[in-house]
Amino acid sequence: MTVTPDAIKQLKQEVGIAAAKRVKSGMVVGLGTGSTTAYAIEELGARLASGELKDIIGIPTSFSAAILAKKYGVPVRTLDDVDRIDVAIDGADEVDPAKNLIKGGGAAHTREKVVDSLAALFIVVVDESKLVQKLGSTFAVPVEILPMAIAPVTKAIEKLGGKPELRLAIKKDGPIITDQGNFVLDVTFADIPDPAELEKTLNNIPGVLENGLFVGVTDIVLVGEFKDGKPMIREF
Ligand code: 5RP
Secondary structure, eight states: OOOOHHHHHHHHHHHHHHHHTTOOTTOEEEEOOSHHHHHHHHHHHHHHHHTSSOSOEEEESSHHHHHHHHHHTOOBOOGGGOSOEEEEEEOOSEEOTTSOEEOOTTSOHHHHHHHHHHEEEEEEEEEGGGBOSSTTSSSOEEEEEOGGGHHHHHHHHHHTTOEEEEOBOSSSSSBOOOTTSOEEEEEEOSOOSOHHHHHHHHHTSTTEEEESEEOSOOSEEEEEEEETTEEEEEEO
């Protein structure tokens, strides 16, 4: 069947809700960023409001997640206030068969990696359009950089064979500015034979804060997909 934007939206909603239903009372929950996770945050708020869920603490991965948590009544704290994260729920831009990810479509990958990596259980929520055989096949690798280092970082990335493009803002002239006040380069690679190696190599360039390759972090992927015309959730 043709997967329309409305159908994708429905899958995102179903998968976000399914992840939020796995949260139990008393848990510290990493709140990811993006349109899929937004449904999970909304569902957490609904479960809190109904009394089905009690005493959870949200750790937002972005200003966007913090604003949604406030809107839906999910209490938030910072990493300074907690000694653990029980579960993190976050979206992704690509997921490969080994559950490695490209993230950062919302330029939030730096905080997302901190929070998602700390979680005892990291649940990725995606619709089926995000599944790829190889990372980098549909999405560039977002790299957050210090603005003053754009020239040397660009050269270093080109030396690695990447094609960096400064991400531009919408409804603001010039580059997007991350929650930390930095720029993002979206880097296209013809091939990423070893995502783990590239993740480390990129982060080793002076001026790079973090890149969107998430290797070995994911525990569970919940995929929203259509089977015989009906929306289903598959776990892998
Ligand atoms: C933000 C992210 C998002 O999780 C990723 O872009 C997926 O977003 P969406 O659920 O809207 O498709 O990494 O930095």
